[in-house]
Amino acid sequence: MMSEQFRSGTDFQVPNERPCAKNNYCIPPQYNENRIVLMVKDPWTLYSYWEVKKEVEDRVRDDMRQKGQTASKSILRVFDVTDDTRGGKNGTVLDFELRNWANSWYVHTGSPGRTWLAEIGIVSASGDFFMLSRSNKVAAPSYGMSPERDKEWDCPEEMYYKMFAIAGGYGGGLSSYEMRDILDKHLKAWLSSGGITSDIFGSTGLFLGRR
Amino acid sequence: MAKGYLALVLHAHLPFIRHPESENYLEENWLFEAITDTYVPMIEVFDGLIQDNVDFHVTFSLSPTLMTMLRDELLISRYLRHLDRLIHLSEKETERVKNEKRFHDLAVMYRDRFIRAKKVFSEIYGKDILLAFKKFNDLGKLEVITCCGTHGYLPSIDPYKAGIRAQIKTAVDTYKNVFGSVPKGMWLPECGYNEGHEKILREFGIQYFFVEAHGVLFGSPRPKYAVYSPYICESGTYVFGRDLDSSKSVWSAKDGYPGNYNYREYYRDIGFDLDFNYIKPYINNFNTRVNTGIKYYRITGATDQKDIYDHRLALETAAKDSADFMNSRQKQLDNLVDLMDRTPVIVSPYDAELFGHWWFEGPDWLNYLLRKMHFDQDKIKTITPGGYLKLYDKYPPIKPSMSSWGYKGYSEVWLDGSNDWIYRHLHKISELMSESAKQYTAPSQVEERALNQMARELLLAQSSDWAFIMKTGTFVNYAKDRTKEHIGRFLVLHDQLRKGEIQETFLKESEGKYNIFPDIDYRIYARID
Numbered sequence: 155m156m157s158e159q160f161r162s163g164t165d166f167q168v169p170n171e172r173p174c175a176k177n178n179y180c181i182p183p184q185y186n187e188n189r190i191v192l193m194v195k196d197p198w199t200l201y202s203y204w205e206v207k208k209e210v211e212d213r214v215r216d217d218m219r220q221k222g223q224t225a226s227k228s229i230l231r232v233f234d235v236t237d238d239t240r241g242g243k244n245g246t247v248l249d250f251e252l253r254n255w256a257n258s259w260y261v262h263t264g265s266p267g268r269t270w271l272a273e274i275g276i277v278s279a280s281g282d283f284f285m286l287s288r289s290n291k292v293a294a295p296s297y298g299m300s301p302e303r304d305k306e307w308d309c310p311e312e313m314y315y316k317m318f319a320i321a322g323g324y325g326g327g328l329s330s331y332e333m334r335d336i337l338d339k340h341l342k343a344w345l346s347s348g349g350i351t352s353d354i355f356g357s358t359g360l361f362l363g364r365r
Numbered sequence: 366m367a368k369g370y371l372a373l374v375l376h377a378h379l380p381f382i383r384h385p386e387s388e389n390y391l392e393e394n395w396l397f398e399a400i401t402d403t404y405v406p407m408i409e410v411f412d413g414l415i416q417d418n419v420d421f422h423v424t425f426s427l428s429p430t431l432m433t434m435l436r437d438e439l440l441i442s443r444y445l446r447h448l449d450r451l452i453h454l455s456e457k458e459t460e461r462v463k464n465e466k467r468f469h470d471l472a473v474m475y476r477d478r479f480i481r482a483k484k485v486f487s488e489i490y491g492k493d494i495l496l497a498f499k500k501f502n503d504l505g506k507l508e509v510i511t512c513c514g515t516h517g518y519l520p521s522i523d524p525y526k527a528g529i530r531a532q533i534k535t536a537v538d539t540y541k542n543v544f545g546s547v548p549k550g551m552w553l554p555e556c557g558y559n560e561g562h563e564k565i566l567r568e569f570g571i572q573y574f575f576v577e578a579h580g581v582l583f584g585s586p587r588p589k590y591a592v593y594s595p596y597i598c599e600s601g602t603y604v605f606g607r608d609l610d611s612s613k614s615v616w617s618a619k620d621g622y623p624g625n626y627n628y629r630e631y632y633r634d635i636g637f638d639l640d641f642n643y644i645k646p647y648i649n650n651f652n653t654r655v656n657t658g659i660k661y662y663r664i665t666g667a668t669d670q671k672d673i674y675d676h677r678l679a680l681e682t683a684a685k686d687s688a689d690f691m692n693s694r695q696k697q698l699d700n701l702v703d704l705m706d707r708t709p710v711i712v713s714p715y716d717a718e719l720f721g722h723w724w725f726e727g728p729d730w731l732n733y734l735l736r737k738m739h740f741d742q743d744k745i746k747t748i749t750p751g752g753y754l755k756l757y758d759k760y761p762p763i764k765p766s767m768s769s770w771g772y773k774g775y776s777e778v779w780l781d782g783s784n785d786w787i788y789r790h791l792h793k794i795s796e797l798m799s800e801s802a803k804q805y806t807a808p809s810q811v812e813e814r815a816l817n818q819m820a821r822e823l824l825l826a827q828s829s830d831w832a833f834i835m836k837t838g839t840f841v842n843y844a845k846d847r848t849k850e851h852i853g854r855f856l857v858l859h860d861q862l863r864k865g866e867i868q869e870t871f872l873k874e875s876e877g878k879y880n881i882f883p884d885i886d887y888r889i890y891a892r893i894d
Contacts, residue, residue: 179846179853185793191524193788194559194767196775203789258785290524293560295767295775300585307761309589313704317591320700321578321609 190274192232192289197266197297202230203258204274206286214276214284223278228252231283232261235291236269249277267296369593369698370710370748371738372605373731374575376552377404377717378428378516380830381881385439391651392843396434397447398658400494403721404435405482406728408490408497414735415506421735422747425498425507425717426552429514429539430828432495433881436543441492445483447649452479454647454657458635467673468661474676475659495543502544508749511540512552514882517827518779520559520767521788525795527802527890529565531824534889535882537569542884549751550574552714554829555779556607556770563602563765573603573750575714580768581606589761593701593709595754596763604765605750610697611713614690622686623724626664627678630671631723633662660725683726687733695744710753711745784835787848791826794855795890798823801859802890811869815862816887818875819855825879826851851879 190204218225234246246268250259263270272289299314309317379399384390414421434440455476462468490496501507513519514535522528533551540548547570553562556577566574573595581592581604588596592606615621622628636644636657648655662671663679694711701709720727738747754760771778780788798819805816826848834844854875861867 179849181790181849181852181856185789191789191792193523193780194520194776195780196773196777197767201780201785201788203785205789258789296583296585298583300583300587302586304586304589304762307586307589309587313589314587314591316704317588317593317701318582320697320704321582321591321593 188287190272190287190289192270192272192292194292194294195260197295198262198264200232200261200263200270200272200292200294201258202232202261202272202289204230204287204289205257206274210286211276214286218276218278218284221282223280223282225276226279226281227277229275229277229283230259230261230272231275232263232270232272234263234265234268235271236267263294266294266298269293367708367746368702368744369694369708369746370753371611371694371745372424372710372712372748372750372753374424374426374552374712374714374750375407375717375720376426376428376512376714377431378426378512378554379431379434379718380828381430381434381515381825381879383434383437383440383878383880385878388443388649389651391649391653391655392840393440393443394447394649394655396431396440397444398656399718399722400435400444400486401448401451401479401482401658402725403718403728404494405485406721407717407731408485408494409481410728410732410735411501411506412497413732415501415504417736419736419739420747421506421739422749422752423507423735424510424550424749425501426510426512426550427495427498427540427543428512428516428552429536430516430881432511432539432543435495436493445487445492448479448483448486450647450649451658452476452483454644455479455659458659467675471661471674471676472659499544508549508751509544510548510550510552511536513554514539515824515828516554516830517824518554518557518769518776518829518832519562520557520769520776521779521791521829521832522795522827523559523561524792525799526561526565526894527799527892528795528823528827529562530568530892531820531889532827533565533569533571535824535885537571538884539882547571555833556580556714556768557776557779557829558765558769559767560764563598563604564600567600567602571602573605573754575605575607575712576765577768577770577774578607578609579774580604580765581763583766583768584763585766586762588763590705590707590709592712593705594707595710595750595760596765597760598763598765603750603754603760604763605710605712607714607770608697608711611690611694611711612715614693615713615715615719622683622690622730623719623727624664625682625686626666627675627682628664629660629674629679629725630662630664631660631725633660633671635659635661679726680729683730684733687730687737690730690734691737691742691745695742698745707757710748712750778836779829779832781836783838784832787826787832787835790848790852791823794819794823794826794852794859797855797859798887798890801862802887805862805887806891811867811872812862813887814876815858815867815872817885818872818879819858819862820885820887820890821879821882822851822855822858822875825881826855854879 184205187205188207188210193201195201230250230252232248269291271291273285274287275283275285277283379395382392458472459476462472498509502509513532517532519529537547550573551566551571553574558576558580578592581588592608595603595605597603634656637654661674663674665671768774805812831844831848834840
């Protein structure tokens with residue numbers, strides 16, 4: 155569910171003449187609202203986009219001034235909230251300084267299997283963070299074999315890699331240690347070769363991507 | 366008793382492309398080419414197998430946008446005109462190359478294929494080839510399933526569960542209109558899965574879905590049978606994982622069967638090879654060269670000097686490749702049987718349009734494979750997921766892992782610098798849709814129409830195809846225009862609705878142009894959990 159920060163009015167400018175040009179509808183660059191959204195790109199990477207309402211920024215800057223602080227820089231702050239605490243047990247908080255009116259960012263967390271939350275804000279000269287907007291939470295997937303085992307359907311590691319080997323086209327005959335090593339590499343190669351879309355036959359790409 | 370099963374899954378999809386306002390959109394040709402090259406040849410393969418009493422079971426996914434287009438009168442009439450032009454062109458070709466035997470044989474082959482396609486499409490199935498799929502489904506030979514309403518890539522819609530619900534409900538409704546029941550399974554667009562989707566599938570009575578291999582292999586608890594068994598999610602939905610080995614042998618351009626030098630070369634089409642003035646009357650007078658479907662050369666090798674296509678040699682190669690595929694699956698099973706205490710199933714999904722359109726001999730390969738499996742051996746049998754789920758009382762549990770079958774296995778294709786700009790707009794209109802759905806509980810007739818059209822525009826804007834095209838770099842302007850157009854139309858309608866100034870002419874024009882999901886009910890967006 156989206157957090158309250160996502161609720162918005164409808165006071166953006168909608169192009170009321172349509173279309174701007176043949177087959178070229180105008181869409182507003184922004185929606186005059188205060189929001190930041192977090193999406194998962196892959197286990198190691200998030201994507202965030204945002205928009206800050208001028209009134210909110212003015213209010214936050216006033217607040218800073220009243221507290222005797224001066225704005226230093228705009229920050230995208232990303233928290234590991236896996237354990238329901240800001241920064242998580244391992245205390246991960248990632249800060250990214252925003253310049254040139256950036257309104258989106260790819261965040262390389264490098265940590266699969268964690269849950270994340272982002273805030274956009276201003277850091278004062280003394281290092282205090284003043285939030286402008288807070289995002290939704292997202293869970294990045296884990297990467298690799300799950301440590302969790304089901305009692306009824308138990309799958310020891312050796313069995314997992316033997317099965318994995320067959321799935322990867324390696325057949326049997328290797329030790330589980332050798333298989334694990336080979337298959338980790340195999341899977342990475344398979345995924346990064348695109349399996350599909352970078353190769354000739356892409357899904358939908360049959361018509362759309364290879365002309 | 367079979368040692369194992371093969372679940373072939375063919376996913377047929379094209380985005381909703383229908384331009385009543387103009388005949389100059391060559392993108393409409395994609396549907397026409399797919400009908401002639403893929404859907405009709407596939408239908409002929411299945412009809413032939415049934416006629417010869419070959420026992421086979423294949424899963425076939427038809428996307429709701431494709432089903433809608435295949436029943437659209439305007440597109441059908443344009444398709445028939447397109448086909449007539451091709452027949453004329455191929456007849457003219459038989460004259461042009463009458464003194465060159467090898468070319469002439471091919472020209473005759475194309476002419477006969479086009480005439481045959483017209484007969485199958487118009488006469489045998491009465492301009493409604495969905496009837497063929499319904500027949501195969503009713504006979505239990507195909508398990509026809511569907512995918513999300515407009516092929517929306519679900520992980521990108523995730524913040525808005527109502528949007529996922531709408532993608533699934535419109536799919537189920539479209540399917541029910543054609544097949545008269547709820548589909549057993551659903552193909553998630555691009556195999557794009559994230560935690561929670563299985564629950565929504567279950568809400569609509571979907572029994573199973575598919576994920577890319579690592580969606581299962583990285584799932585939790587650790588999957589006992591890798592991708593060789595379905596698993597049950599907490600919601601009660603079953604999930605099947607794609608087998609990488611069998612997929613690669615068909616998909617891969619370098620190592621896969623379609624790259625064999627004996628097969629037909631896709632990129633040498635007379636639409637590009639012959640004098641433009643000769644071709645132009647047959648390609649709808651487009652001012653640019655386009656493919657006609659008439660191609661005289663084989664892949665030959667990594668060279669521009671292509672040999673003339675030899676159809677008989679290509680068919681022999683397809684027969685060999687189908688035998689190789691079958692033998693490879695048998696070997697896979699030999700390795701699996703000692704490790705598994707139940708019968709393994711190998712799930713091999715492919716885009717249907719690979720067969721026939723890109724890989725000209727693909728339908729023949731499939732034909733040979735299914736016949737060989739039936740007549741030549743009994744180690745491996747074809748099965749559908751629905752059939753496999755009847756074999757056992759219990760299946761191991763899993764929480765699948767987020768995944769897709771796209772480049773790098775996650776969302777890279779649909780979320781990168783080329784297309785990420787669309788999401789702030791798609792999410793915004795999703796939010797406005799939900800707010801409006803909650804607000805307008807007792808709309809006037811015209812308000813209801815506007816709200817339903819807003820839902821159509823939102824769904825169409827979410828098609829994964831647009832982001833995909835932006836990423837791959839061909840037809841980018843069309844994809845951008847369509848994205849902007851649907852978002853733009855949505856915003857205009859929303860603005861008019863909010864101000865109480867709905868313009869009938871604009872509403873009607875939108876309804877006429879984007880007439881997908883005639884029975885849509887915008888209230889699906891009122892629920893936001």
